[in-house]
Amino acid sequence: MMSCSAASSGSLLSSELLPTRSTQRVKPASLSWVSSFPLMNISMTSTTLPATPTPNKMSIVCAAYTRRSRGEAAKRPNRKSWKQKTDMYMRPFLLNVFFSKKFIHAKVMHRGTSKVISVATTNAKDLRTNLPSLTDHNACRVIGRLIAERSKEADVYALSYEPRKDERIEGKLGIVLDTIKENGILFV
Numbered sequence: 197m198m199s200c201s202a203a204s205s206g207s208l209l210s211s212e213l214l215p216t217r218s219t220q221r222v223k224p225a226s227l228s229w230v231s232s233f234p235l236m237n238i239s240m241t242s243t244t245l246p247a248t249p250t251p252n253k254m255s256i257v258c259a260a261y262t263r264r265s266r267g268e269a270a271k272r273p274n275r276k277s278w279k280q281k282t283d284m285y286m287r288p289f290l291l292n293v294f295f296s297k298k299f300i301h302a303k304v305m306h307r308g309t310s311k312v313i314s315v316a317t318t319n320a321k322d323l324r325t326n327l328p329s330l331t332d333h334n335a336c337r338v339i340g341r342l343i344a345e346r347s348k349e350a351d352v353y354a355l356s357y358e359p360r361k362d363e364r365i366e367g368k369l370g371i372v373l374d375t376i377k378e379n380g381i382l383f384v
Contacts, residue, residue: 284308287356287384291343293372299330302343302372304355314346336368340375347381354382 284307294301304313316339317323318330327335347355357373359365365373377383 287354289313289347289352289355291355291357291373291376293357293369295331295368297331300335300339300368300372302339304343304347304352313350313352314343316342316346331368333368333371336371337375340372341379343372344376344379344381353380354384356384 288307290305290307292303292305299317299319301315301317301319303315305311306313318327318335318339323335323338324330327338329335347353355376357365363369373383
């Protein structure tokens with residue numbers, strides 16, 4: 197091996213070892229990837245190493261993702277369960293029934309698109325004039341029958357109903373749901 201002496205310019209490589217345009221390449225004996233590099237004999241005689249840079253506080257990169265424990269994952273309120281994510285597609289048509297002091301309102305909505313499929317209310321002009329009472333059990337049966345007929349016209353044969361908190365399926369609500377079932381709509 198040749199040793200290079202440090203020149204006055206401070207370079208560690210000798211100009212004799214650097215390839216120039218006039219030097220010709222020798223054909224490699226093998227076709228491996230190592231043979232594609234030019235042969236260069238470089239030796240270092242200097243024992244001093246360049247100074248290592250000190251790490252700057254701004255140059256340290258923190259990891260983008262850190263693993264959370266189950267307790268921390270449970271604290272995240274935006275995380276939906278599998279049922280919450282898929283329930284909209286498994287039971288797409290939702291029945292909404294509202295009882296006011298004067299009227300009964302019912303509608304069937306598509307959960308994914310929020311499109312209203314069918315609506316029935318005792319506040320409609322034809323029901324207001326024909327029904328003696330707009331909130332009694334007979335009005336509940338009429339609303340259930342209308343919702344079932346209008347849902348079938350829209351090719352919806354299965355509905356779901358989610359009762360509100362502390363709501364029981366009895367009384368007027370039970371009559372509406374039973375009438376819808378009797379008219380050929382399935383509840384899933």
